[in-house]
Amino acid sequence: MAKGYVANRERLEEIAGFGKGIGKRAGFACEWCGGKDDLRVWDQRPDLPPGMETLALLCLRCRGWADGRQVEPRELRAIRDALWSDVPAVAEGAARVLSRCREPWVREAIEESFIDETVKTELLK
Ligand SMILES: [Zn+2]
Numbered sequence: 001m002a003k004g005y006v007a008n009r010e011r012l013e014e015i016a017g018f019g020k021g022i023g024k025r026a027g028f029a030c031e032w033c034g035g036k037d038d039l040r041v042w043d044q045r046p047d048l049p050p051g052m053e054t055l056a057l058l059c060l061r062c063r064g065w066a067d068g069r070q071v072e073p074r075e076l077r078a079i080r081d082a083l084w085s086d087v088p089a090v091a092e093g094a095a096r097v098l099s100r101c102r103e104p105w106v107r108e109a110i111e112e113s114f115i116d117e118t119v120k121t122e123l124l125k
Contacts, residue, residue: 015041015050022057030059031090032079032097042066044089056089065097073101083113091115099123 022041029036038060045054058066062079065071082094092115098106110123 011043011046011050015043015055018050018052018055021052022055025052025087026057029057030062031056031085031087032058032062032082032094034078035059035061037061042089042093044093053087054089056087056093062097066093071097071101073103073106076101076106080109083109083115086114088116092119095119095123 019041023039025031026039028039030039036059039057040063042056042058042063043050043054044056044066048054061075065079076098079094079097082090083098085091085094091113095110095113095115096119099110107124110120113120
């Protein structure tokens, strides 16, 4: 069995261990848009050990955006409020998706949010 596969499986098991806590925190709704469609834990920082700060409960549509699916500016208003979350995976993750759309309201919303200043600067440059 390939080593990468085992590492990935171990990570998925670790993430699954947080599932209950994340679901409770999220109130069993998408932490970006509040939707309830096919909710799953999303791993914002695969480069770090998984934890409550780096995991978010997202619906199918939001996971698609997180994975790089093209965003429609109109649809994105649904995740604007996620910028105000105190969970980095929720606020920064949403900010990264929002920043792919160049509309003025997006820049303003990111500027006003409390996400990490370094991330903010990177997203608004
Ligand atoms: Zn969602």
